[in-house]
Amino acid sequence: MPIARAAKRAAVRLGAVALAGALLAACGSGSSDTASDGEGGKVTLTVDLFGSFGYKEAGLYAEYQKLHPNITIKQTDTEDEADYWKSLQTRLAGGGGLADVQGIEVGRIASVTQQQADKFEDLKKYGADKLKSQFADAKWAAATTKDGAVLGLGTDVGPEAMCYRTDLFKQAGLPTDREELAKKWSTWEGYLELGKQYKAKAPAKSAWLDSVGSLFSIMIGQEEERYYDASGKLIWETNPALKTAWDTSVKAAEGDLSAKLDQWSPQWNQAFAAGSFATIPCPAWMLGYIKGQAGDAGKGKWDIAKLPGGAGNWGGSYLSVPRAAKHKKEAYELIQWLTAPEQQAKLFQKQGNFPSSTGAIEKVAGATDPYFSGAPIGQIFGDAAKAAPVQVLGVHDQNVNQQITNALSEVERKGISSEKAWGNAKKGVENTIG
Template sequence: MPIARAAKRRAVNLGAVVLAGALLAACGGSSDSSDSADGKVTITVDLFGSFGYKEAGLYEEYEKLNPGVTIKQTDTEDEADYWKSLQTRLAGGGGLADVQGIEVGRIASVTQQQADKFEDLKKYGAEELKNEFADAKWSAATGKNGEVLGLGTDVGPEAMCYRTDLFKKAGLPTDREELAQKWSTWDGYVELGKQYLKKAPKKSAWIDSVGSLYSIMIGQEKERYYNASGDLIWETNPALKTAWDTSVEAAESGLSAKLDQWSPQWNQAFAAGSFATIPCPAWMLGYIKGQAGDAGKGTWDIAKLPGGAGNWGGSYLAVPKAAKNKEAAYKLIKWLTAPEQQAKLFEKQGNFPSATGAIDKVAGAKDPYFNDAPIGQIFGDAAKAAPVQVLGIHDQNVAQQITNALSEVERKGTDPDKAWSNAKKGVENTIG
């Protein structure tokens, strides 16, 4: 187990944040005992998107602390593609990495349908870590028989990122506290967007896509697609209908830049000023920096989210039963998800911790890239207030069909009732 020591407070580069308090950094310990007879082991890690471990230097640090260990990571940008491939490999029992990432929207599928495919981490002592994580994060990865099937990485507390330079050109206020009051509700946010369009710079919309608006709104709800009994309720859930209606209004009012998230065009839009606001979970801060680059420093800021707190995203690290190096894999994910490493990851990449000790460490964090926004406070308050969400086995599938339907309204002008009907058919075809 890593031993903590105080790290000196220091200036950070463009991609980092400033912590008001001292961070704890991991010290060395005994060498990692490997699953290999000669003491050397290569741990394979297969992820989606950007978990930030390589970029933050955590793999390199772990290898130095544990001579003989080599970490090799593969990743898939699109989570849907990753999940489909993972299902194929789980069914066949081959081609699996020692460590597999699991998105929060898929964790219920693992605990309810695939517990026999993953190691119960209690076998390696994971039960002793329970008090280090938020209850909701820990319980979501717990199987029906009490198995611990993954260790939590980040969570996705939400805020609103916005371009102060574009707001000024449109005659809107730029102070984060004033904006938080003006868009305390989603209706207020949409109305401010309509004001923005009246004087907005050419080729600049209010938001990147109505899909991101929908995702952030539904992330504020305890029940979204399933109820606590495991029943599908998305068609009759009033909160989901409100998120749909608001997203439709935004589309029909021309507030959207009509961009697919993660597409090359979307990536370029951060620097081009194609949209003035974007709902941003904590993990998106690093992405914005990477896409907007040095020129974006000081043009972005962060305010509280309309409509209260919510969560969008977060993941787990799991060890498949077919993994070659199970014990070594567990030791790695235990270290990566420890409070010290989660705090470092937030400092360098913006991924907000799920470990309670790490949340306390980053409470005073500010980000110079975003006009010294108090991100530790903004995202910390959001994390504390976010509801404990009911997770279902097909959350991601239902969400994808709804955002596909909203895209039809946004780009093709499809009648909202017709698009809703298409979403229903899509869900039926996907999950039966």
């Protein structure tokens, strides 16, 4: 998921370290590329992901297993990416317990290419260099080390829009037409103003948006430079665009426009079906998540409009093969197939994950989604993807974002001042990344 930022890259370790890593991959853990789990060459591929990649839900695993009768795919999934990343770091450090395929969120990919290249397979060993033309340049470059190793294949990108509940809008006397709404909230000020109107006539126990953390994340996704500049310098404290996103989020919190829900929490999940909020900043991968949480009862109640303030990107992911994987060759063949244009197009049409494959983007240009009131999702997210800035990636992007959204949650839920929350964010970043 989610979510693409163009990376700057530091040097990776070469020479003896790279040789030692290669020897470790070949000799360690007692595994090989052709190892099987049982008789007849049967192989069980393990896939460890976070959030909602949608492969199982879209039937892609079943299709792959039908095409490859010797392969069985077993997926584990952690809902919260921060929890997933922490667990992955522990397993990478120990060298055990790793899956054949590991998902990497785009906010972590610079950490992988710059600091953990010795922990993942260079996919060029299996022919990945032939796939470069299939992917958007920024998506490919972000998973490539300075010396040219390819450490992941891109799944999706996260072009941004705004998802909203038409039934709740009607009850509050607001327009529901997506084109009219796009004009009314062409700016973030317009979005907050409409939120005030909603609050005045909202149904009971329903807020304008889910959380100010999601508002901040979607706004900062509209910027080229966010937490780092192109030289690798940490700039979040002095970045005026980030401060604007912070101030807007604080204004929403102080205006009591949010449902005060922590994203990925059980309460947040339940709120989709309960109608606890009328709008949610919505990168393409969020569509599948909404469907999963709101269920069949939500079909036709949701719609999608253009995002306030211009195009942006939030999220997107990669599939990588750890050097400690048991079935490296088979793992590569699976991720090559899952990220091919045909599969990316199917995944978008069924789950909403917008393709990073240029060929798939062409295939889905005319896609609509009946769940979201027939919204032209191919056009909405396709236009956003084309207009979104190529973002600068930093080693600790995801960590910085987490500390900032944690601090905003304190404003939202505890009523602390913006100044104190900013100070807490600064301390959190310092404690997390040094």
